[in-house]
Amino acid sequence: MKRRDFILKTAAGTLGAGLAGCGSGAPRTMLIKKDDIRYSDYSFKATVPRPSGGSIPAGELGTTGIRVSKFGFGSHMRSDIVKFFDERQQIIREAYDCGINLFDVYDKEHECYQYEPMGKHLAPMIKNVVISIAVLPYENRTLEQEFERDLKLFGRDHIDLVRIHAYDPSQPGWEYWEKCFRLKEKGAIRAVGVPVHYLSDLDSVLSSFPLDFVLFPYNYYHNTAWLGHSVEGKSADFEPLPEKLRKKGIGVMTMKAFAGDPLQPPLRHVADSIKKHPELNYNQAALRYVINSPVRPDATVTGMYNLDHLYLNVDAYLRPQMSAEERELLEKVRNVARLSAKAWLPDHYRFLEEWASETTDLGEISV
Secondary structure, three states: OOHHHHHHHHHHHHHHHHHOOOOOOOOOOOOOOOOOOOHHHOOOOOOOOOOOOOOOOEEEOOOOOOEEEOEEEEOOOOHHHOOOHHHHHHHHHHHHHOOOOEEEEOOEEOOEEOHHHHHHHOHHHHHHOEEEEEOOOOOOOOHHHHHHHHHHHHOOOOEEEEEOOOOOOOOOOOOHHHHHHHHHHOOOEEEEEEEOOOHHHHHHHHHHOOOOEEEEEOOOOEOHHHHOEOOOOOEOOOOOHHHHHHHOOOEEEEEOOOOOOOOHHHHHHHHHHHOOOOOOOHHHHHHHHHHHOOOOOOEEEEEOOOHHHHHHHHHHHHOOOOOHHHHHHHHHHHHHHHHHHHHHOOHHHHHHHHHEOOOOOHHHOOO
16 A cells, blocks of 8 residues: 555544544545546536526735636646647636636646647637736747747737746846836736745745735645744744735735645545535535635635536635535544645645644634
């Protein structure tokens, strides 16, 4: 048995023992394969009803004047889903029909360029959507050449949101900040922001540039940005990040609503094994936590790979009230995450543990 499988079985078993006598019954044995997420294995045919009763709410991103849907479509994509062009296009256009106008497009992932297919998928509504991208030059292009290429692929004369992955003057790409703000002055970019992986990522950027938005991890487990406590339980003694940003008029965007790609499959399996009510859905519970949390993000972005993902996520926004059973479920899953998350995270995702607090604000979430 692989270490990954053993840890998950052990954590689930420990939790199950703790629930004995609570009417939960023994948890199912769970084995998670290393390549648990194989998107091409998903059925693209919806098995849940299309949500009805409205569309995704929207609001201004910070003080940018840009109106974004509270829920955004994250376009993470792997090579095994590229061949499903028509199915992917249906999901994206369904998202737009459900009220999603924010499309956060990853530039290159798993050797897949994503701007070109996304430009084609969004072509019929390209003037009505908010495009969010990262500007990183490839194939020896300059930043200016890369940006011109991006504009052509999306068929537009501007990009709405551009994020830069450079956090201090010693890093390659720091010069992109000034270049992007010059493009903003020319009207080619509407807002410039940054995705943060560590809280310290913001130190130099916030003091150097007039940021328009910040994108950071936030969910029921990774909530240090709001609570201000480190994973070791020591007070970090800092102003909650959302409050700090809003005082500066900076837009608040969150990501990793389901605890991040590596943790989502095992934690979803944990949730499915311990939930008392079959109708409870882990993803919906996690989204409702974000929707009802004190952070009040201007927008939350997450990846979606089939119509069921889309419909369940949209339904959470159309019916945002969180139930006591959902809150209880997330509390229990969070306890498992505290025991095993470090072992489940690959090296390049270990940064997420900086956002995991020993305390929780689940008790503050209204039900």
